[in-house]
Amino acid sequence: MAHATPRAFADESARGPDDADAFDKGQDVGRLIERIRSKYAQRITGELVIPPRPGQFARFPAGLDPRLDHALRARGIHQLYSHQRQAWDAIMDGQSVVIVTPTASGKTLCYNLPVLHQALTTQAKALYLFPTKALAQDQVAEILELNQAGSLGVRAYTFDGDTPGDARKAVRTHGDIVVTNPDMLHQGILPHHTKWAQFFENLKYVVIDEMHTYRGVFGSHMANVLRRLNRICRFYGSAPVFVFSSATIANPGELAHALLGDAVTPILESGAPQGKKHLLLWNPPVINADLGIRASSRSQVTRLARFALKSGLKTIVFANSRLMVEVLTKYMKDVFDHDPRRPARVSAYRGGYLPTERRTTEKSLREGRIDCVIATSALELGVDIGSLDVCLLNGYPGTIAGTWQRLGRAGRRHRAALGVLVASSDPLDQFIVRNPSFFLGASPEHARISPDQxxxxxxxxxxxxxxxxxxxxxxxxxxxxxxxxxxxxxxxxxxxxxxxxxxxxxxxxxxxVSLRSIAEGNFVVIDTTDGKKEVIAEVDYSSAAMTIYEGAIYMVQAQPWQVERLDWEGRKAFVTRTQADYYTDAIDYTKLKILDEFEHSGEPTTSCARGEVHLVRRIAGYKKIRYYTHENVGYGQISLPDQEMHTSAVWWRVMPAALDSAFANRWSALDGFLGAAYAMHSVACLLSMSERHDIGRAVGDSQAGWFATVAPDGRGSPASSTGVALDELMQRDQFSATLFLYDNYPGGVGLSDQLYELRDEIVEQAHVLVSRCECREGCPACIGPILAGEQQRGFSPKAAALKVLSLLRPPHDA
Amino acid sequence: MDLKRRLSLLRTQSGHADGAPHASSPPQASFKARIEQLTRPESTRTGRAACDRDLELAQRLNGRLLAAGLIEVDAVFPLAHAHGHRPLARILDAPLGTLAAGGPFDPEGLLLVDTETTGLAGGTGTLPFLLGLGRIERQELRVRQLFLTRFGGEGALLTRALEWFQAARTLVSFNGKCFDLPLLATRYQLHRMRPPFQPLGHLDLLHPTRRLFSKAWPDCRLRTAEERFLGFTRTDDLPGHLVPVAWSAFLRTGVPQSIPAVLEHNRWDIVSLAALAAELAHLYGGATHPDADLVAVARQKIASGRLREAEEHLDAQGGRLTTQAWEVLANEYRRQGEHVQAMAIWERLAAHGSNAAMEHLAKYHEHVRKDYARALDYTRALIEQAPGEARHCRRQARLIAKGRRAGLPPK
Incomplete structure (x- = not known):
């Protein structure tokens, strides 16, 4: 490499074009793309080329402290990107801002510059909040290096659970910049604010990085932590300026405003130069068309990584679990590091490694001594690892914002780069790769919070x-x-x-109060293998019944454990290690009753509404589902108390007449509703940036007369809650099927508002998901697992689901 | 649905074991509180009536209503007063300076401090509603208690306490370094006053108590020290965990039922602090007690560099098994270049058959004094004790050679 830049700071900042070999590398990436395109055209479902963009520069602001000016120049920075200057101007004007620019665009300088300047000139203090400890530590290292470059003497410290007791006082009294996380602010700082009196009196800036992670429950808590922070600041007579920074989401200004409860100026135009980027969406080939089973994403990723390395391209591979990182690393090392006498070319990087180990890997990457790194999201943010040519994603990271963040790790500055998103068989993944326009278009993801939950x-x-x-x-x-x-x-x-x-x-x-959940009654999962007694995880009260019933296979970092005993009162689940080749899925009977309808839209035949519901959930049993094939290999009973919940929901209803004319019988209509609900659930999670368990789904009638579930035989079956014989129920005149998507938290966290706004898109995209699926009669990637014998019965659950989705479609699109 | 009902419902549904009270299902735990709430005399709400109530309480406590919401109770104990086995006057000649660095401590400059609080959680939400202070004035221990009859009296309490804090030189507490003083500092901060403790020394008696007794006692609470060390047993004492309960019940109901007991509890804490400080200092100064680990004291003195004191302390232990402590002390002397002291100790230990001491002496005579003959004597004695120990044999050979070169006659 022509330049092995020492740290992120220099790397991320405005410099002249310095990549002498950029052209050559571009060729290499181009050649690789040609090669895989000619060989695997069918697996590439979407392609996007982002043209290179020159940088937009601005001068250092007049009045910048000369020491800081000097420090920047010592680090090779002689001008700013336009957005850095824009941020400076707004922040110095006393405005709170939210900065949304891509990875590696010098985001941190946007806030470091005014913070350091004010620390030097007015002894102003700053509080930095990062969602995780590791990020906080990286941030401090970065400030310290700039500090050193200019002998600035600004004191930046991390303050978290790892800070030793005797160092805490020094941090409180001497820290100019204190870097911490929301949990520590909530539990360690605010309740002891008097010890921080000096700090709060002079607090001028609060920096909140990775703002997009503060959504849903966590974000709602965060907004309240900020309310408390502002209250304490008022007590000490300070009124800090807030600086948010975020990955790309659809509504950064709105989210920042909701978090702060006050006006925030958005800065959305990046002035950083960008090399040409080539992005491919990749779907592994189908290997069993009947069941819709595809080759594993892992096999595809290793193949692509081998190609890249053999073409001499530096590659980063992202996996969604630590286990997958290890597996992929082993596969790659088997190919490239089989000779122990030669320096390793492949390295793994994930949480759980020692900090020193990680620093070594980062350094080797920056210096170009490693050709391939396999990482979890731990490498997604902030950490500088130099320039890479290829980024491979093993599975969809869950959000489009997160995907772009990871892809941003390849192709810094002027270098051409390739990113490949390789889909797994998960419905979200499948949806993404089959709908390239959805992914490649503008970010549709809205991050919402509900601070008044x-x-x-x-x-x-x-x-x-x-x-x-x-x-x-x-x-x-x-x-x-x-x-x-x-x-x-x-x-x-x-x-x-x-x-x-x-x-x-x-x-x-x-x-x-845990910022990451709603209820205080969390369950602990205790490993009792070989007489141990070790807490290995915590489970929210709200998801406990669905995940840690006796017999459940509970996964921690992709390792299976079996629940031996559940102590419901004591909030404990006892598990042991297992080698099971199946996972478990609870069968729940959910009964919903509409209490109040807030808003309503629709045509005579079909309608959509939002309102408050009462929900009773009984978890009756569970299915054992074999990995990869997704076949049901058995059932188990669960006896747990019914769960009741008030929450809000969105529901779609088809009038009896329309339903009867579309379907030969009500049983198949019901199957169609269940399949449609499965697909809509997947799409709703995607559109609302939610986890799967944040949203629940149910099919029933609106008055809780009956509700349907996927019965052990794979067919939809209504269960009567009123004692009416099922046959009779199915014969009734009024068969008004209703499909619910509900906010799966007591009281709701505002998801239903969002789902209602997105109602047409949810139906539309679910239709796309199912209709474009290459399976025949339905599969886990579209309408949920089906039984192998389904088509022999002359019935297609997929067709039924599509019929329901067509009925639910708004008329102008139909 | 009103907010209260919505909350109760949601809380139950979200797994709160203790669903909050609401009309349809009052949980058992707070039933008493709710009854009290309903029957609470109207008088607690109005300022005038509250003032009357406080006056009445002040009288009952033998104190006076100093400001709205603040009662001050003063009590005096003559130093001849025996608290347990011994009179308080023992504090006058106690070597307090031995307890911690920063001394000597003049008994009249001490300020005994203990608080009663609404809880043990710490942080800004914990209120010390009773501040007990004590100091020696001439031949008396004077105890001053500042008691809040409501939150509103706190500013007056903090201001009133300043006078004694400012006159003091050293605070004396039991676990006050970690608990009472940070809490008081927080309260001063909240009232935008500067905490007055900055210039003061602090004798936290928990640490010497632990050092002396943690091996012999099941715990090192003040109560345990009173019973096992001071010989003082409280009768009808209000258990510590009921103190916050007593105050919150008083606040809610206006009935000061347990308040006199709370004040008495706190007053004994203060008196015990005086007695404990005195007795601990005497132990540190050389007195003995069957439960006390006096070697630990010597070690602490050595660690803080007070070697002469440590030596005096060990001397005072007479025939007790203190070899190890002596060795530590001698090493420390040697490290600081005080060879004479170190030698004296090693010679004594060697006379009692300590090999380590003999080896030290051999080294000392060889390298410092160049007295090869004495060194050889010690080395031979060592070889007798531990035949075949290679390093002793090497030393012997080396010493013989050195002796020859120095012209000593071979033995």
Missing amino acids: LLILMDHVRCAAFELPFQDGERFGGEPLGDMLGYLEEEGVVHHEGAHWHWMADSYPANT
Whole structure:
């Protein structure tokens, strides 16, 4: 490599064109693309070429502290990118901003520059929040290097669970920049704010990086943590400027505004130069057309990586689990590192490795001594690893934003690069590779939060009351604070006296509030293999019943464990290691009753609505499903208490007449609804940036008279909740099937608003997903697993699902 | 649905074991609280009536209502007063300086501190509602207690306490370094006042107590030290965990039922601090107690560089088994170049048959004093004790050679 740049800072910043070999590399990538295109044309489902873009530069701002000016020049930075300058101007003007620019565009300088300048000139303090500890540490290393380059003397420290007790005081009193994570702010800093008095008094900037990770439940908590932070700042007379930075999502300004509860200026135009990028979507070939089974993504990725390495291209491979990283590493090492006398060309990088080990790998990558790195998302963000030519994704990372972030690791600056997204057989993956336009178009992902979700809000009212007494007339969130405090007074945790609400319980509320979940009743998963007693995971109360019932196969880092015993009251699941070649899927009977309809749209035959529902879920048993083939290999019973929940939902309804005319019988109509629900569920997760368990699905009638599930025989079957004989039910005049997608958190976290807005797109895209699937009668990638004998019965669940989706389609598209 | 009902419902559904109270299903735990809530006398709500109530309580506690929400109770114990086995006057001649660096500590500059709080959680939500202070004035131990009858009195409490804090030179507490003082500092911060502890020394008695007794006792709580060491047993003491409960019940109901007991509990804590400081200092100064690990004390003194004191301390132990501590001390002397002291100790230990001491002496005479004959004597004695030990044999050979070169007659 012509330049092995020492650190991200220099690398990410404006420099003259310096890649003497860029042209040659471009050729190499081009040759590789030609080669795989000619050989595997059928596997490439989509292709995108992003043309190279020259940089947009700006001068250093006038008035920049000379020491900082010097430090930048010492690091080889002589001008700024336009967005860095734009950020400077807005931040120095006292505006809170959100910066959305691609990976490796010098995002960190956008906030480091004003923060360091103010630390040098006005002793201003800054708080940096990163979602994880590792990122925080990288960030500090980076600031320190700039610091050193200019002998700036600015003190930047991380403050997290690993900070030793005797160092904490130094951080609190001497830190100019304190780098931490939201959990630490929530549990370690805010409840002890008096120890940080000096820091808060001078706090001028709060930097929140990776903003797109603060969505859903985590984001809703985060918004409340920021409410508390601002409340404490007001107490100390400071009013910090907030700087958010985010990967590309559809609504960065809206999300930043929701998190902060105040106006935020968006900065969306990157001025960083970009080399030509070539992106391929890759679907492994079908190897069993009947069951829709494809070759594994792993085999495809290793093949592509071999090609790339043999063409002399530096390659990064992303896998979605630590186990997969190890497997892929082994395959690659078998090919390239079989001679132990030669330096290794392949290296793995994931969480769980020691920091020193990771630093070594990073350094080897920067210096070009390693040709291939296989990584988890641990390498997705921030960490500088120099220039790479090819990026391979083994499976869809779950969000489009995350995908672009990973792809951004290849092709920094002026170098041409290739990215390949290799799909697994997961429905989301299949949807993405079969709908290239969806992926390659503008980012459709909306990150939403619901800061006033009552339980979350209440948790933080508690924490805030502990931190400082509330005053009558004060506001916190969108619900009436007085009522909430009154409730807490009845619980005996606060006491109203004069105009103040004082905390009086012997407890530390932040310790019982986890920012990553809603309920406090988390379950712990305890490994009892060989007489051990080791906690290996925690499971949310809300997903416990579906994941850790007795007999369940519970996966931790792709390793299977079997649940031997579930102590529901004690919130414990005891598991042992197992070698099972199957996984388990709970069969739940969900009964929904519509309590209130908030909004409504639709035609006479079909309609869509949003509202509040009451849900009773019984988990009756589970299926054992063999890996790869997805066949059912057995069943088990589960006896757990029914779960009840109030939440909000979106539902689609087809009028009885329309349904009867479309289907020969109601049983097949029901099958169609179940298949459609499966596909819509997948699409809804994708569009709303949600995890699969954030959203639930159900099929029934709107009055909870009956509800359907996938029965052990694979067919949809209604179960009557009112005691009406099923046959009779199916004979009734009113067979008004309703398909529900509901927010799977008590009280809802605002997902239903989003799903309702996206209602037409969900149906439309689900139709695309199913109709373009190459399977015959349905498969796990479109309408869910089906039984092998289905077509012999002269029935196609896939056709039925498509029929339902056509009925649900809005008329103008039909 | 109103907010309260919505919350209760959601909380139950989200797995909260303790569903919050709502009309249809009041949970058992808070039933008492709810009854109290309903029957709470209206008087606690109005300022005037609250003032009357506080006056009445102040009288009952033999104190005075100092400000709205703050009662001050002063009590005096003559130093002749025996707290357990011994009179408090023992603090006057106790070698307090032996307990920690930063001394000597003048008994009249001490300020005994103990708080009663709404909980043990720490952080800004924990309130010390009773601050107990004690100091020696002439021939008396004066205890001053500042008690809050409501949150609103805290500013007055903190201000009032300043006077004693500012007059003091050294704080004395039991676990105050980790608990009481950070908590008080937090309260001063919250009231935008500067915590007055910065210039003060601090004797936290928990640490010497642990050092002396952790081997012999099941725990090192103040209560245990009172019973096993001071010989003081409380009768009808309010258990510590009920203290927060007592105050919150008082706050809710206005009935000060357990409040006198809380004050008494705190007052004994202060008196015990005085007695404990005195007795610990005497132990550090050479007194003995069957449960006390005095070698640990010597080690601590050595570690903090007070070697003469450590030696005096070990001397005072007489025939007790303290060889190891002596060795540590001698090593420390040697490290600091105080060979005479080190030698004296090693010779004593060697006389009792310590091989390590003999080896040290051999080295010392060989390398420092160049007295090869004495070195050889010790080395031969060592070889007798541990025949075949290669390094002793090597030393013997080397010493013989050196002796020959120095013109000593071969033995």
